[in-house]
Amino acid sequence: MPRTKNTSTEEKILAAAKTIFIEKGMDGARMQDIADNAGINKALLHYYFKSKEKLFEVIFKEGAEKLFSKINSILNSDLPLFEKIRLFSNEYAEIISQNPYLPLFVLNEMNKQPHSFLENIFGKNQPTFENLVKQIDKEIKKGTIKPVSPVNLVINMISLSIFPFVAKPVFQRIMNLDALQFGSIMDQRKTMNAEFIIASIKK
Amino acid sequence: MPRTKNTSTEEKILAAAKTIFIEKGMDGARMQDIADNAGINKALLHYYFKSKEKLFEVIFKEGAEKLFSKINSILNSDLPLFEKIRLFSNEYAEIISQNPYLPLFVLNEMNKQPHSFLENIFGKNQPTFENLVKQIDKEIKKGTIKPVSPVNLVINMISLSIFPFVAKPVFQRIMNLDALQFGSIMDQRKTMNAEFIIASIKK
DNA sequence: GCATATTTTAACCAAATGGTTAATAAAGGT
DNA sequence: ACCTTTATTAACCATTTGGTTAAAATATGC
Numbered sequence: 221m222p223r224t225k226n227t228s229t230e231e232k233i234l235a236a237a238k239t240i241f242i243e244k245g246m247d248g249a250r251m252q253d254i255a256d257n258a259g260i261n262k263a264l265l266h267y268y269f270k271s272k273e274k275l276f277e278v279i280f281k282e283g284a285e286k287l288f289s290k291i292n293s294i295l296n297s298d299l300p301l302f303e304k305i306r307l308f309s310n311e312y313a314e315i316i317s318q319n320p321y322l323p324l325f326v327l328n329e330m331n332k333q334p335h336s337f338l339e340n341i342f343g344k345n346q347p348t349f350e351n352l353v354k355q356i357d358k359e360i361k362k363g364t365i366k367p368v369s370p371v372n373l374v375i376n377m378i379s380l381s382i383f384p385f386v387a388k389p390v391f392q393r394i395m396n397l398d399a400l401q402f403g404s405i406m407d408q409r410k411t412m413n414a415e416f417i418i419a420s421i422k423k
Numbered sequence: 424m425p426r427t428k429n430t431s432t433e434e435k436i437l438a439a440a441k442t443i444f445i446e447k448g449m450d451g452a453r454m455q456d457i458a459d460n461a462g463i464n465k466a467l468l469h470y471y472f473k474s475k476e477k478l479f480e481v482i483f484k485e486g487a488e489k490l491f492s493k494i495n496s497i498l499n500s501d502l503p504l505f506e507k508i509r510l511f512s513n514e515y516a517e518i519i520s521q522n523p524y525l526p527l528f529v530l531n532e533m534n535k536q537p538h539s540f541l542e543n544i545f546g547k548n549q550p551t552f553e554n555l556v557k558q559i560d561k562e563i564k565k566g567t568i569k570p571v572s573p574v575n576l577v578i579n580m581i582s583l584s585i586f587p588f589v590a591k592p593v594f595q596r597i598m599n600l601d602a603l604q605f606g607s608i609m610d611q612r613k614t615m616n617a618e619f620i621i622a623s624i625k626k
Numbered sequence: 627g628c629a630t631a632t633t634t635t636a637a638c639c640a641a642a643t644g645g646t647t648a649a650t651a652a653a654g655g656t
Numbered sequence: 657a658c659c660t661t662t663a664t665t666a667a668c669c670a671t672t673t674g675g676t677t678a679a680a681a682t683a684t685g686c
Contacts, residue, residue, distance in 0.1 A: 469676080475674065
């Protein structure tokens with residue numbers, strides 16, 4: 221049999237697990253489905269990753285990383301506020317466009333997994349938004365933006381970026397959009413989101 | 424045995440099913456857990472509701488109804504635009520405050536259940552936003568608001584209302600908020616959301 | 627009070643599922 | 657070539673799970 225030697229078994233398993241877990245979630249995913257999707261024997265899953273939970277942990281951790289790592293790095297960078305908002309919206313929209321089903325997966329599991337599991341994964345590396353907070357305070361004093369709490373600003377930016385993808389079937393239905401129309405609206409929003417946010421705080 | 428006669432068995436089942444399904448989702452929910460939560464024998468679930476899927480259908484339908492029915496009725500009412508935005512944000516925030524775990528449940532299942540299931544539940548009753556669209560066009564022509572697509576405006580309003588609850592564990596973690604702090608921020612947002620939206624479109 | 631219909635339960639069942647095992651195949655080292 | 661280690665597989669196992677059933681309890685109509 222012509223086995224593609226370049227993708228190792230472990231990589232095939234990870235790719236398959238990602239597909240299945242993100243589509244079905246921890247509870248809905250079946251080890252047999254992951255094995256089939258990877259084209260290997262089910263026992264290999266346990267040979268390489270010990271248990272379903274351990275395999276899930278790897279996939280979840282990677283997904284959470286992809287989803288959250290950029291938030292902090294951009295929002296705490298040294299860019300001017302409006303540029304920062306634009307960069308965040310654009311880059312973040314891009315990440316999510318490329319992984320449209322990732323947010324729902326991660327959010328869902330963060331709400332369902334026990335606290336101990338999350339603690340173990342996220343550990344103590346508490347992000348900090350000091351830079352952003354100072355920056356916003358300064359702009360408020362300068363009078364360039366209205367008084368706004370940094371927490372709510374961040375919540376708004378993230379909400380506008382992520383939620384449309386999480387609620388895709390809802391919006392498609394209530395607004396009667398086919399997949400193509402929905403896609404092009406999401407494309408518009410890549411630049412629009414930042415302008416919405418800026419307009420809402422600009423004085 | 425002193426059976427509380429006022430709550431019928433069927434009602435007890437529905438209440439328990441709601442609790443378990445919303446907490447665990449279709450895949451994670453166990454019929455035995457629902458029976459235990461209702462304090463009855465598992466066979467009664469099938470006696471009253473035939474199958475897990477049928478029971479789930481009832482709970483999901485009720486949840487989706489609660490979540491979506493008000494969107495249309497408010498957005499298509501005859502109120503002036505800004506009042507409409509305020510009413511929507513306030514009322515919708517209230518609904519979700521009172522059912523904080525409902526959105527994730529509904530969104531999750533809408534993404535996971537087969538198209539046929541959703542078609543069967545939502546049927547043909549296609550909501551229409553004609554009123555709102557005309558209203559927005561009029562305000563744009565009058566020059567009271569910037570040019571904005573109604574679709575994106577509605578997406579923004581709903582995103583800001585719902586997403587913070589869906590992503591509660593995320594926001595609590597990245598912003599280091601305890602449950603109380605988070606709750607008080609959500610309270611602020613009940614009125615803030617509308618002002619954000621209005622500020623973003625006002626000329 | 628009694629026959630009938632409805633409700634409830636304990637015990638049971640078959641299928642599915644995560645996980646294991648023992649044997650086989652392939653790779654690596656010498 | 658030969659031995660050892662690593663990788664892979666088919667068959668198997670125990671438990672869980674949605675669902676059924678037959679009998680018991682309760683309510684209903686007369």
